[in-house]
Amino acid sequence: MNADVVIIDYGIGNLFSVRRAFEHCGADVLVTSDPEILSAAPRLVLPGVGAFADGMRGLIDRGLDGVVKAYADSGRPLLGICLGMQMLASTSEEFGEHAGLGIIPGRVASIPRNDPEGKPYKVPHVGWADLRSRAYETDWHGSILDGLKPGDAIYLTHSFAVNPSNPAHLLAYCEYNGAEVTSAIRNRNVYGVQFHPEKSGPVGLKIIANFAKAV
Amino acid sequence: MLTKRLIVCLDVRNGKVTKGVKFKENVDLGDPVEMGSKYYREGVDELVFYDIMASAEKRPIDIAMVRAVARKVFIPFSVGGGIRNLDDMREVLLAGAEKVSVNSLAVQNPDIIRQGARAFGNQCIVLGMDAKKTDLPGLASGYEVFVQGGRKAMGIDAIAWAKQAVTLGAGEICVNSIDADGTKDGYEINLTRMIADAVDVPVIASGGAGTPDHLVDVFKNGGADAGLVASMVHYGTYAIPAIKAGLSAAGIPVRAAI
Numbered sequence: 001m002n003a004d005v006v007i008i009d010y011g012i013g014n015l016f017s018v019r020r021a022f023e024h025c026g027a028d029v030l031v032t033s034d035p036e037i038l039s040a041a042p043r044l045v046l047p048g049v050g051a052f053a054d055g056m057r058g059l060i061d062r063g064l065d066g067v068v069k070a071y072a073d074s075g076r077p078l079l080g081i082c083l084g085m086q087m088l089a090s091t092s093e094e095f096g097e098h099a100g101l102g103i104i105p106g107r108v109a110s111i112p113r114n115d116p117e118g119k120p121y122k123v124p125h126v127g128w129a130d131l132r133s134r135a136y137e138t139d140w141h142g143s144i145l146d147g148l149k150p151g152d153a154i155y156l157t158h159s160f161a162v163n164p165s166n167p168a169h170l171l172a173y174c175e176y177n178g179a180e181v182t183s184a185i186r187n188r189n190v191y192g193v194q195f196h197p198e199k200s201g202p203v204g205l206k207i208i209a210n211f212a213k214a215v
Numbered sequence: 216m217l218t219k220r221l222i223v224c225l226d227v228r229n230g231k232v233t234k235g236v237k238f239k240e241n242v243d244l245g246d247p248v249e250m251g252s253k254y255y256r257e258g259v260d261e262l263v264f265y266d267i268m269a270s271a272e273k274r275p276i277d278i279a280m281v282r283a284v285a286r287k288v289f290i291p292f293s294v295g296g297g298i299r300n301l302d303d304m305r306e307v308l309l310a311g312a313e314k315v316s317v318n319s320l321a322v323q324n325p326d327i328i329r330q331g332a333r334a335f336g337n338q339c340i341v342l343g344m345d346a347k348k349t350d351l352p353g354l355a356s357g358y359e360v361f362v363q364g365g366r367k368a369m370g371i372d373a374i375a376w377a378k379q380a381v382t383l384g385a386g387e388i389c390v391n392s393i394d395a396d397g398t399k400d401g402y403e404i405n406l407t408r409m410i411a412d413a414v415d416v417p418v419i420a421s422g423g424a425g426t427p428d429h430l431v432d433v434f435k436n437g438g439a440d441a442g443l444v445a446s447m448v449h450y451g452t453y454a455i456p457a458i459k460a461g462l463s464a465a466g467i468p469v470r471a472a473i
Contacts, residue, residue, distance in 0.1 A: 016311045020286055050336050120415045122440065124338045124386055127217040127417070128260055128470040153218065153470040155260075155291055157313075157338040157386075175216055199291045199313060201255070 003030035005212050006041035008068070008084075010058040013049045018081065021198035025205060027212040035067045043212065044071050048083030052092040052108060052160070055083045056100065065101060072103045077215050078190045079144070082158065085185065085192030089162045104187045106164035112179045121177055128153040129174040129195075131183060139171055144191050144210045145184065152203045156183065156195035191215075218468045219434050220260040220441035221458060222419060223448055225250060226267045227280070227296075233267070234449055236397035244449050247280060252287040254448070257455035260470055262292040263316065263389075263443065265343075267364055269297025276303065278310050285311020295343050304331050308339060316389065318343035319362035322369055322376070325383055332384025341419075342385040346373040346406060347393040358406055365393045373406065374413050381414045388414060389443065392422035399425025399446055402433040411438030419443055427453065427461030434467050 004027040007015055015031050022029045022045075030037065038044060046068060048055045059065045072078050080088045089100045092108035100108070114120055130151050133139055140146055156174070161181045164170055171191070172184040185192045191211070197204035225232045227247050235241035244250070251262050264284065266276045276297040284292060294307045295316025304315045315335075321328050321342060331340045349359040351370065358373035377388050390410045392403035402423045411418040420433040421443035430442045447453050462469045 014308055014311065014313075016282070016309060017285055017313075020311065021289055024289070049339075122415055122417055124416075125217065126338060126387065127220055127440065129217050157291075159337075177216075196291075196313075199289060201258075201290050205289055 001030075001037070001040055001042065003028045003041065005029050005043045005045060006038055007031045007045045007047060008038060008064065009033045010055075010062055010064055012055055012058045013047050013083070015047060017198045018045065018047045021205060021208045022212055025209040025212050033062050033064065035063060038064065038067050039071060041071070041076070043077045044068075044079070045211075046078065046080040046084035046087065048081065048087065050083055052083065052086055052094040052100070053096070053098050055087050056098060059087070069101055069103060072190050075189050077211060078103075079211050080190075080192040081198075082194060082196060085194055086160060086162055088185070088190065088192045090165075092160065094160050103190055104162070104164060104169055104185050104192060105166060106162050106169070106185070108160050108162050111159060111161050111176060111181050115177060124157055124159045125176055125181070126157040128155050129176070129183070131172045132175060133172050136172075142215070143171060143186060144193075144207050144215055145172060146210055146214060147206055148203060154183065154195035154197070154200040154203060158194055161194055162192065216468055217440075218260070218470045219439075219462065220419075221430070221455065221462070221469065222261040222263055222441050222443045223254045223259050223455075224263045224265065224421065224443045224445045226265050226445070227277070228268050230277070230280070232449065234397065234446055248283045248287065250449075251284050251292070254455060255288045255290055258459065258471070259290070259455050261290060261441070262288065264292065264294050265316070266294070266296035271363055271366075275299065276307060278306055281307055281310040281312055293341055295341070300327070301330055301334060304335065304339075308335060314339050314341050314387070316341040316343040318345065321380065322360060322362050322371065325379060328380055328383040328385050332386070337384050337386035337416075340385050341387045341389055342377070342380040343389045343391065344373060344377065345391045345393055356409055358409075361393060365396075374409055377410050377414050381416050385416065387417045387419060389419040389421050391443075395423030397446055398423050401425065401429040402437060402439075402442070404433060404437045407433055407437035407439050417441065427458045430458065430462055431465040431467060434462070
């Protein structure tokens with residue numbers, strides 16, 4: 001295979017921007033829904049926007065849910081972006097109870113919607129927020145966040161977030177009205193980011209380059 | 216914490232960025248793709264491209280331009296003007312835009328907001344609203360909604376329309392004051408505040424920005440989540456890093472400029 005990075009096309013989301021960001025970082029990119037090509041990819045990206053159930057249906061209808069799970073077991077780098085990250089989790093409560101891929105144990109739940117007095121927050125959570133971590137010097141080193149530092153800002157837009165069952169899988173979080181909201185997770189070779197690295201300026205491109213070349 | 220967003224607005228006419236005063240007397244300023252990528256490199260948080268004549272000329276948005284922007288700009292940008300239906304929205308989003316902005320179309324056919332939000336998610340649908348002070352009886356807020364680039368009054372109350380749009384699924388509202396547009400005298404704080412208090416989605420203030428202090432004012436007193444600027448950067452009066460430095464010095468949380 002000539003491609004450095006293969007992006008999963010399962011009929012959902014804006015693949016052009018993700019593709020362009022990888023190309024900008026010097027990667028050869030292939031976008032496909034072909035299970036054989038996906039299985040043979042040196043690096044695999046699961047993008048996505050929209051509702052959880054629609055995303056899972058898009059994967060299942062194309063017979064790709066098993067392909068992604070098997071890929072995660074292969075040890076090669078896998079990156080889920082936004083909805084793609086959420087689908088890595090075990091379950092989601094968005095518009096009813098839905099099963100995810102279960103690659104990183106955890107549950108997708110609504111971000112806090114009201115302050116302690118019951119006043120509603122603005123949801124979706126749209127904009128630029130700082131990446132944070134209590135142990136970034138160890139956790140981020142050698143990961144897709146290598147070279148970044150807490151306070152670097154990323155762009156996100158979401159109403160739900162992953163709560164990983166194992167706290168060790170939390171790679172970075174954002175603070176939102178005093179609550180910690182998961183923004184990046186990692187289980188060995190599998191990464192998930194809630195934000196859009198392809199829309200997060202130079203910081204996002206650094207993450208894209210790390211995934212394409214370094215991890 | 217979410218930072219306050221600085222958004223540059225590029226009105227596009229005949230393939231050129233243009234700027235008028237109170238929606239009139241437009242002059243051409245440059246190539247939209249080049250200008251957009253320059254602002255991106257300077258550290259702006261978001262861009263908006265309005266194809267300001269598409270709606271009046273009843274033609275689709277320039278998709279080649281959208282794709283050209285997406286090749287160079289790695290921050291969110293939205294596209295508006297000339298969105299006629301769900302297919303137009305899909306085309307703009309697939310070309311690399313993060314969001315679509317609907318204005319005239321949504322006033323004439325509010326259900327397009329619901330359809331767009333359902334197909335692409337609320338976060339993709341921005342309601343652009345052009346409003347102007349009015350004495351018309353029955354418009355409780357004192358502001359009336361206009362369409363077709365400020366040329367046509369609709370007799371609709373601005374706040375009532377904002378609430379309805381959010382109920383239908385709009386993920387953000389860009390509030391553009393026709394009275395303040397291009398004046399560089401500051402945002403319409405009163406209008407922005409009323410809309411921000413009335414809805415629970417992010418509000419973008421638009422029209423009237425002339426100095427960084429105007430942004431400080433609309434963030435502190437207008438309840439805005441983002442501020443749109445045009446004239447003050449297009450004519451080179453202020454650069455993005457200087458505006459962000461001004462906001463930061465005034466205690467407004469912003470994403471660091473490059």
